[in-house]
Amino acid sequence: MEHKIIDVQDVVIRFAGDSGDGMQLTGSLFANMSAIYGNGLSTFPDYPAEIRAPQGTVSGVSGFQVHIGSEKVNTPGDYCDLLVAMNPAALMANAKWCKRNAMILVDEDSFDEAGLRKAGFKTDNPFAELGVDDRVLVVVPITTLTEESLKDSGMDIKAIHKCKNMFTLGMACFVYDRPLDYIFEYLESKFAKKHPEVIEPNKKVLKDGFNYAANLQVIADTYHIAPSHPKKGTYRNITGNQAVAWGLLAASEKSGLPLFCGSYPITPATGILEELAIHKSLGAKTLQAEDEIAGICTAIGASYAGNLAVTTTSGPGLSLKTEALGLAVMAELPLVVVDVQRAGPSTGIPTKTEQTDLNQALYGRNGECPIPVIAAHSPANCFDAAFTAAKIALEHMTPVMLLSEGFLGNGSEPWLIPSMKDYPVIKPPFAKSLGADGKFKPFERDPETLVPRWAIPGQKGFEHRVGGLEKNHDGVLSSDPANHALMVAEREAKVQKIADFIPELEVDGPASGKLLVVGWGGTFGHILSAVHEVREAGMTVSRAHFDYIYPVPRNTGKVLAGFEKILVCELNSGQFANYLRTLFPTADIVKCNKVQGQPFLVNEIVDAIKEEL
């Protein structure tokens, strides 16, 4: 049958099914294939909180959203053009994300009486019940067709059912005019050693799905998303957690210091520890500690012993690390603390994303306890953010907090692979000389940067003691009031001085005007897309994104002063907005907030911008 191929700029596809339906794999395969094809790309997995929630229920639905475009895409997309729902629960949970003209592809075999009831449908017409019966409904007996496709394969029925996702993927590939070669190659390399017998069946199902779609009346049009023309070079896909791990390894290489990571598993940060655990070949040592406190304390010990020390966690774990953060501040030791934020407070919604730990990062310690805070703004940017965090920690002798988000950690995007020769060498201030009395002074500071020097155990003649008790420049215990005041002020000033070493805040758009839209962290892509949309509608608006939160870039006051209003968009109730208000009381700051455990939708920001213009 003849199909019309329509060229489109971008499409969003959401694969949804039971935890066991392999939707994460299906989504990543579709994404990787599109990346190799040359499309712009952003993905976001949406896991259920339970590992094996009851089959067929809404709480057990696992999703993976892929946004592909002819140009660079900045977000995983708000609403989808194609929803793949492997069972009624997946439809129930995801129908609300369908565009008005979306296609919905479901496995008819799972839409039986029992399946519908389990998902919570009251009638026998789930599409009407959800108000999506006007979309393009592709209702296909995927289970039966997969069984049919593999009936001569000699595989048992359980194994055959595991191939359903390949049939679906084949269909999606037809709809979006994707070549199948990449998936063939993937199947061959993945299973060549351990399960060569599954390669051919999977290929067959994939092709059968593709061909089946080609013969379907209801799929009248197919879509082509032309490859973009990105910069020349070698690309790869990378998730935020992977990028954090690799950025830290890069900092280890550029500083010549072995990497040590002491962490305790916690969603959504675990991926960083897991990734580092693989790369022992680069000298990285990972220690899965007995709790988060041990995670950070082993890292502090490793830092004292001269390693590039890191601890990775998420909100509840950061709470546990609080006291030890103060110790690292007092001992003035380099340490990178990565917080992959999730929905809180307490255990909150572990698998969902938020930016609600900013206050904790900035202020969550006893005493006056300054710690620089920086934030990553996209999955690939996590690499540079982690590298920078380590560089600041090592060169300024301070713990540094790197804020990531579940959305970034698990999300992925194509990345033009950089070359390490383009990254700066990291030069920690190693101690080289002793004081006039022949002793090392652990808290004597460089007059310009206020950074103390680093003497590492094993260095002859530099024996000294550090710890949480207040000391003077010589490293001798002191409860002298004037000395305490001095040390408090110096620790703060040392961190403020970092502003001299970080880039200035850039403004996208006119340097002054009516409205500046401000964000930090993982809202980057959504704000960028929203600002583009508003501009396309003919309005003028500027945008600035903060990668450096504490200290803020030096020109921040000047930038803010250029605008009548500042709209701060963030996934909390206004923590960064309030922080900016304290720093710049004369700026007219308004807020755009969301605390639902979900990323912004671009149109939510568009609406907020329009309201202020």
Added chain:
Amino acid sequence: MATLSFKDFKSDQEVRWCPGCGDHAVLAALQRALPKVSQALNYEKERYVVVSGIGCSSRLPYYMDTYGFHGIHGRATAISTGIKVANPWLTVWQACGDGDALAIGGNHFIHAIRRNIDINIILFNNRIYGLTKGQYSPTSKFGAITKTSPYGTVEHPFNPGSLVLGAKGTFFARSLDVELKLNEEIMTAAALHDGTSVMEMLTNCVIFNDGAHREISDPEVRADRTIVLRAGEKMIFGKNRDRGLVYDGRKIRAVHIGEGGYSEEDILVHDPHSDNIGLHMALADMKGPDYPVALGVIRDVRDVTYDDGVRDQVKDVMLKSKIHCVDDLLHSGSTWEVE
């Protein structure tokens, strides 16, 4: 290498413990033991790092002229672990109190032992919270009257030895603060031991728990109520050295030599290197009135250590992996070219 002496390990800081505090003697023993250890192992002074938590006893690093880390309450063991894993060449000593190691830091303590990381932990057990001025600790006796238990505690204490051996510790020794010679011996043995060494020092707190271990430490009763275990020696004790430990097929018993049919032949010989953790556990558990309290090195066995394991695995993977630098890493796995 220049030989080191007692003085080399003494810092210029004024020792601030109360006069008569048991911690003084333990510090002195350590400052005497380390020169011997240095001689035996050919260690320079810069190789030592002394770590502690918070408490009176945790002030110890300031009094040692070595690298030192005064940590936070309970976390010394985690800090020591990080130091040792980061640089296994360093030799790590740790000072911590009974509250520090067994209450707030109990988790780190048992996990270090489980991992058998090569650190030397001196556990200052004065059965009280000294620094915070006299609250009961996890080793305070049942019924102890302290500031937070004015009517007596209603909870059982830990026996640190049982805890260590329960976690399959590879080295456990116990001693009294005043036993300077024995403590030097124990510390030297701990230094030679590869793995986590726990040395329980029964210390006195003259201010808040005076006579913390009086029932065994008083000179008149010490010989009868304690037994010093030494490798290869018979387990004999008593003022007149006429008592000993025997094994009756079911459990150990304290007997009078020459009575009840027991002769010196029957007395057990101590073997801290034996695999028999059950016997070591029984020895560590002994208490009055039926038994003497065991002092000396009770257990000292070899097992793989965590720091070696981490280091060897890194070496091993380095040899096998194709990824030797970050550029290799960035290009590993699936990539694609844009022309």
